[in-house]
Amino acid sequence: MVIAMATVSEFKFSEFVKSVLWLLFWVILIFSLIVLPIIFVILFYIPEPVINGVRINPYLLLTMLTNPQIGAPLIKATIESTFFKIAVFPGFTFAALFATVLIYAERKVLAKMQLRVGPYHAGREAFWWANSLGGFLQLIADLLKLLGKEIIVPAGADKPIFWAAPVVLVVAAAGLIALIPVAPNWVIADIDVGLLAVFALLGFFPLTTLLASYASNSKYPFIGGLRALYQLISYEIPLILSVLGVVILAGTLNLTGIVNAQNPYWFIILLPIGAVIFFITALAELERIPFDLPEAESEIVAGWLTEYSGMAYGLIQLANYIKMYALSALFVTLFLGGWMGPQIASSIEFFDVTIISAEEANGVTWFAIKTFGIALLMIMMRGINPRIKIDILLRTAWSKLIAIAFINVFIAVALLYLGVVPIAGGA
Amino acid sequence: MSSAQNLEVEKALADKVTARFGDKVRLSYVKPHRIRFDVSKDILLEFARFLRDELGFDHPISVAGVDYPKRNTIEVVYHIGSCSNEYRSVVFAFAVHLPRDNPTIPTLTPIYRGVEYHERETFEMLGVIFEGHPRLERLLLPEDWADIPPLLKDFHIKGREE
Amino acid sequence: MSIKHEDTNTSVPGFHMEGEDRGILTLSVGPQHPGSGHFRLIVKVDGDIIVEALPDPGYVHRGEEKMCEYRNYIQNIPHLERPMIADSCGILYPYVLAVEELINIQVPERAKYIRVIMAEINRCIFELYWLAIYGIFLGHSTMFMWPMADRELLIDLAEMASGARVTHAYFVPGGVRNDLPDNFVEKAVRHLKYFRSRLKEYKDIFYDNPLFQSRTIGVGVLRREDAINLGATGPVLRASGVEHDIRKVEPYDVYDELDFKVITMKEGDSYARAYVPWLEMFESVEIILQALEKMPNGPVRTKLGPNPKGGVAEVFKRVEAARGELAYYIVSDGNPKPYRVKLSVPSFRELPVMAHLLKGAKLADMPSIYWSMNYWPVEADR
Numbered sequence: 001m002v003i004a005m006a007t008v009s010e011f012k013f014s015e016f017v018k019s020v021l022w023l024l025f026w027v028i029l030i031f032s033l034i035v036l037p038i039i040f041v042i043l044f045y046i047p048e049p050v051i052n053g054v055r056i057n058p059y060l061l062l063t064m065l066t067n068p069q070i071g072a073p074l075i076k077a078t079i080e081s082t083f084f085k086i087a088v089f090p091g092f093t094f095a096a097l098f099a100t101v102l103i104y105a106e107r108k109v110l111a112k113m114q115l116r117v118g119p120y121h122a123g124r125e126a127f128w129w130a131n132s133l134g135g136f137l138q139l140i141a142d143l144l145k146l147l148g149k150e151i152i153v154p155a156g157a158d159k160p161i162f163w164a165a166p167v168v169l170v171v172a173a174a175g176l177i178a179l180i181p182v183a184p185n186w187v188i189a190d191i192d193v194g195l196l197a198v199f200a201l202l203g204f205f206p207l208t209t210l211l212a213s214y215a216s217n218s219k220y221p222f223i224g225g226l227r228a229l230y231q232l233i234s235y236e237i238p239l240i241l242s243v244l245g246v247v248i249l250a251g252t253l254n255l256t257g258i259v260n261a262q263n264p265y266w267f268i269i270l271l272p273i274g275a276v277i278f279f280i281t282a283l284a285e286l287e288r289i290p291f292d293l294p295e296a297e298s299e300i301v302a303g304w305l306t307e308y309s310g311m312a313y314g315l316i317q318l319a320n321y322i323k324m325y326a327l328s329a330l331f332v333t334l335f336l337g338g339w340m341g342p343q344i345a346s347s348i349e350f351f352d353v354t355i356i357s358a359e360e361a362n363g364v365t366w367f368a369i370k371t372f373g374i375a376l377l378m379i380m381m382r383g384i385n386p387r388i389k390i391d392i393l394l395r396t397a398w399s400k401l402i403a404i405a406f407i408n409v410f411i412a413v414a415l416l417y418l419g420v421v422p423i424a425g426g427a
Numbered sequence: 428m429s430s431a432q433n434l435e436v437e438k439a440l441a442d443k444v445t446a447r448f449g450d451k452v453r454l455s456y457v458k459p460h461r462i463r464f465d466v467s468k469d470i471l472l473e474f475a476r477f478l479r480d481e482l483g484f485d486h487p488i489s490v491a492g493v494d495y496p497k498r499n500t501i502e503v504v505y506h507i508g509s510c511s512n513e514y515r516s517v518v519f520a521f522a523v524h525l526p527r528d529n530p531t532i533p534t535l536t537p538i539y540r541g542v543e544y545h546e547r548e549t550f551e552m553l554g555v556i557f558e559g560h561p562r563l564e565r566l567l568l569p570e571d572w573a574d575i576p577p578l579l580k581d582f583h584i585k586g587r588e589e
Numbered sequence: 590m591s592i593k594h595e596d597t598n599t600s601v602p603g604f605h606m607e608g609e610d611r612g613i614l615t616l617s618v619g620p621q622h623p624g625s626g627h628f629r630l631i632v633k634v635d636g637d638i639i640v641e642a643l644p645d646p647g648y649v650h651r652g653e654e655k656m657c658e659y660r661n662y663i664q665n666i667p668h669l670e671r672p673m674i675a676d677s678c679g680i681l682y683p684y685v686l687a688v689e690e691l692i693n694i695q696v697p698e699r700a701k702y703i704r705v706i707m708a709e710i711n712r713c714i715f716e717l718y719w720l721a722i723y724g725i726f727l728g729h730s731t732m733f734m735w736p737m738a739d740r741e742l743l744i745d746l747a748e749m750a751s752g753a754r755v756t757h758a759y760f761v762p763g764g765v766r767n768d769l770p771d772n773f774v775e776k777a778v779r780h781l782k783y784f785r786s787r788l789k790e791y792k793d794i795f796y797d798n799p800l801f802q803s804r805t806i807g808v809g810v811l812r813r814e815d816a817i818n819l820g821a822t823g824p825v826l827r828a829s830g831v832e833h834d835i836r837k838v839e840p841y842d843v844y845d846e847l848d849f850k851v852i853t854m855k856e857g858d859s860y861a862r863a864y865v866p867w868l869e870m871f872e873s874v875e876i877i878l879q880a881l882e883k884m885p886n887g888p889v890r891t892k893l894g895p896n897p898k899g900g901v902a903e904v905f906k907r908v909e910a911a912r913g914e915l916a917y918y919i920v921s922d923g924n925p926k927p928y929r930v931k932l933s934v935p936s937f938r939e940l941p942v943m944a945h946l947l948k949g950a951k952l953a954d955m956p957s958i959y960w961s962m963n964y965w966p967v968e969a970d971r
Binding site: 460461485486487488489491493494504506508510511515516518520539540541542543544545548552565566567568569577578582584587 | 646647650652654655656659817818819820821826831833838839905907914916918920928929931933937938940941942945970971
């Protein structure tokens, strides 16, 4: 049944003028009160790039639209600005895209291992030549679904903490991204004690998980939150100890310095035990199978994130996958030589101006390949294993892993003093 | 191990039982792989112990209650199998006849622990009281069952004709 | 979490503390729980140790035994299948054999072979389903997907023969309902050979997986004497070292002409109870292949008149279903409707075993002990 519109009114010129003026009023109001101050703030804080010795002005900007060759240095300057690094690459957008690819890869690889197909229908037409790549738009469909759902807050829940917990998780995960170098000059935050900052950020996760489960005021999140606390705290210690060997050999806590110290031998060749322990404890920090006790589905419904629905749940999953990317990237940086690799990529040029130099492009390519490989390894561990029991979990962390990590430290010290590895300079 | 043609093994077992208990038991039938005795209530525990220890029937299979309103009795039939002797294909059944208005019987849980839940079910389905049962409560019926025990012949399913 | 508490009420729903100062918590692993099925298990825990476990079945009780007295022997077949839909031939087999003995009719040879084949296919169907759920209880999603996929091979065969994927209603007193289609034998041989090769892969991913072994080896050890006295049956009994298989002890239909082994293991822990069914599936494939070869041609059904009835007699028949020994006790008084039908199902007999094993075990071991009992809630409730 279609509700018929009201009678079409006649055209009155006065009404038309009135509506145009009303529109104009609102445009001017918004422009002057909101848009102009934002532009002034941006122009105040972001340093204007210099092109050919002339500072940019709107005249130059408009000329660039017709003559792109003049605009090439501007693009280069933009790419090297901090804002671009944080927002796009290697910052948040790149991490989110990488997480998206990881989610798709996880669902597809897991499905292939389990004799099924995985996501198949969403976006299949674009890949008509390769049917097995169908379903790559499934994540967008899931995202739209999550956005459309109501976020139900349980009665008696602690509302500020309940709302803040997913956001804090995403922020902490994104903070990890800021520290990891992807190419020789491409770090958002080049801190001298970068590795310590990584561990400080990792310490956010047990606390936030416990707060999220406590704020939910329900039985299953309570049990799940306690289990998550036991697990995350127990496995932080072997994580830090396994990296101690790397720091001894590299001589510095700066992540770029650690990557540079892996010339010519990557640390995984010198310290394989440390690498294995780091991988296992990273799996435990990520709460992935075989360590997914806090979210054990068949025992305690969904663990500490039972009460989160809608976009809050989406944010928690986003934080999980960004953490997965961050810890894989950390593994690559510490043990697999970061961005180093034989030169396979060429520089990207735009009208005779090198925007990205050859070694930077090479570094980014190798970094992406290695990180993706480690993430695939994590995904395959999920397909093979059942869940571990809690007493075995804690016993392994406190006795076995710490002991093996100490052995790793002794090996590192031995390598240093036997002269196999030169004593690197630095802090 | 016993053949279908000659019932030697079953007859030998039945003879051992009658030799031991005399006229307190009555042989009901001897069929291929099946023996059935009717036992009186007062020697029930002794009979079960004899069955388990001397004859080697140690694997309880089921406990069934059958309601015979025409004879005014409720029969409780125990079926016991054997896992450890050479006539493992024989199932020994023994039945106790109880008066329908006061069906009480000592429990066999001290001898065969596996009949515990079977006896609970017979209690709630037929109203038979097992004396000495560790936990004689409702098992399968809902908590708010307010009718007579359902497997008695007096109980009719509503809406269906006999 | 041993907390001393005076009163019996807490504000957290689902918890219930007892009044004594022993700190015992009563948990209800209820019917609405992803890890329990339609069955409630009341566990009393002290810290992490289970002090007592009380099974509470009865959520799907339908009164099968009472319903049997209202229908005649043929009308009883569809509803007697329903307690065990995943192994429907197993729960119907002893009923059909008992009725045949009561009515005193002979079954043609071909029907006997077909019944053996369908019973073994159903055995594998149930064991695969059970392995899949075992995987999911322990958090192993690949072990959930693989048996479900391989189960389709066998369900296809069952569908070819009877027309339904589960609850075939294929066995009738006198034989089977209809003959097998023409291409059944070659398709079955092909499916079974592929199935056997898939079964071998389960060892690497599941049985040799150290995480699975750490959760099940040494957990819930059932001693031989306890197993027999408590009435355990099927793979649970055979995993404790008792070699008791009704197919060998009291062979029915043509099992005495087929050659297969009875699998036993001595340890009696959850690992053995999970390992024995896997080995039994290999034996089942062997039985089906032999039966397919030896099957003669001929009729598949002895036609009965309307309202078949026996004399005043009683019959007790037992069969080795997928979960263990299933027995029917039928009392007839000369009418077309039975006087009393009593089913003794293996799941119901595992209840005291479950209560005995859970006492003194850790709470984290509960899923692996509970599911290794081969418990099917609908069958136990009838």
